[in-house]
Amino acid sequence: MFSSGIGGGGFMTVRIPSKAQDASSEVYALDFRETGPAAANATMYVGQPMKARIEGDFIERKNLSRTLEIIANEGPEAFYKGPIADSIIAKVQAEGGILTHEDLLSYKPKVEKALVGTYRDKKVYTSHAPTSGPVLLHMLNLMERFDLVGEGRTPLNTHRMVEAQKFGFAARTKICDPAFLNSTAQITQLPTKEYAEAVFANLTDDTTHPPEYYRPEYDVPFDHGTSHTSIIDKDGMAVSVTSTINLVFGSQVLDPNTGIILNDEMDDFSIPGTPNGFGLPPSPCTPPLALQANAPLSSTAPTIIENKDGSLYLVLGGAGGSRIFPAIFQVILNLEWESARAHCRGRDNGIMDVSQAVEVGRLHNQLYPDVVDVDRPYGYDLLQGLRDRGHVVKSVVEAVGVKGGMLFAASDSRKNGVAAGY
Structure with missing residues (x-):
């Protein structure tokens, strides 16, 4: 309840399998990301100090079930206009916010064909910008150039994986919401093999480099808490959905009439004229300008992967702010390594593949700060490398x-999640 809900937004990748045996599946990306209110402006948070919050308050959401029942019976219009909308607007404005009825009425989710790339013999479907789906494909394109299965999880390949992250975070600073500015060319180029080839020339096996080597252009604020669910049904339909209200309990504003906790997604925009601690200027992509369609960047990348023959291989996504797309990236690589190792040991049954790939320790370097965080025990030789x-x-x-017509689910114990089957 404290990381997501209908007071926030998110992204979803959906696979609809074809009924014809030889036809391809249809995969769509749904963008229901929060957008800035029409009255937002570039300096609205300048000189506004943060308010301290008090822990220990008891939260009771008596009316949330009634709100959800109304929406279920009357459809989405019941949220955007009528008593629910009236209550949300009244609460926001009572707290000093600028949200209006026009903001709610003009909001439209986006539905389009998913962003698609390849990784070795797999087809990878993910979400478009303003998510980090394009960055995920870019990092996979870099690692595809190495023989990870043949060479194994070596110190050198571990270094390459971290370097791919650093190049990925640098590339992420250059993209915008496609609805804002003229960033389409950069976004289109980022997930291509050609772009990866140009970047690959700068990836060195013997040493890492300071952040400026990777050519980041701007400071991009990182998002925070999220919830993720990956689902496959008996017919092969798959859903990967990540949703959020941003920080824990969002804006910490609860509308008592509806039971909805309201998000604080405006925190993901930049404040103009305020470089970050490393001297990077704020991104021109993320100031809260008076553009109702402008959505802040997101670290999410709900992903669905198919085998070469079009059958379903993997559905995944993550929670945890800036660690989301690097974690997805590493789970894909881990699964490749673990599957190869199981095959070599004559245990190619897939039973342990997904859980091992999710649970194994992960490395994280988001360029700023230029530090490799290790979240769990990791091989000494790999870290020393x-x-x-x-x-x-x-x-x-x-x-x-x-695998083999069977489903294998794994939920990351880092977030106290569970895997449920039918």
Whole structure:
């Protein structure tokens, strides 16, 4: 309840299998990300100090079930106009907010064909910008150029994986919401093999580099808490959905009449004239300008992967702010490594593949700060290999895989999640 809900937004990737045996599935990306109110402006938070919050308050949401029942019976229009909308607007404005009825009425979710790429013999479907789906494909394109299965999880390949993250985070600073500015060309280029080839020339095996080497252009604020669910049904329909109200309990404003906790997604916009602690200027993509369609960037990347023959392979996504797309990236690589190792040991039954790929320790370097965070015990030789190459080393994903007609689900214990089957 504290990370997501109908007071927030998110992204969804949906696979609809074809009824014809030889036809391809249809995969769609749904964008229901929050957008800035029409009255938002670039300096609305300048000089506005944050308010301290008090812990220990008891929260009771008596009316949320009634709100959900109304929406279920009357459809989405019941949320955007009528008593529910009236109550939300009244509460926001009573707290000093600028949301209006026109903002709710003009909001439209976006539905389009999913962003598609390939990784080796797999087809990867993910979400478009303003998510980090294009960045995920870029990092996979970089790692595709290495023989990870043949070479295994070596210190060198671990270094390459971290370097791909650093190039990915640098590339992320250059993209915008496609509805804002003229960023279509950059966004279209980012997930291509050609772009990865140009970047690959700068990936060095013997050493890492300071952040400026990777050519980040702007400071991009990172989003925060999320919830993710990966689902596969008996017919092969798959859904990967990530939703959020941003920080814990969102804006910490609860509308008592509807029981809805309201998001604080405006926190994901930049404040103009305020460089970050590393001197990068705020991104021109993310100031809260008076553009109702402008959505802040997101670290989410709900993803669905198919085998070469079009059958379903993996449905995954994650929660955890800026760690989301690097975690998805590593789970895909981990699954490749673990499957190869199981095959070599004569245990190619897939039973442990997904859970091992999710639970194994992960490395995270988001360029700023230039530190490799290790969240769980990791091989000493692998970490020492990073240190030898100049890395500074310090010490959540949901997935469902398909193999041999069986489903194997894993929920990341880092987020106290569970895997449920039917």
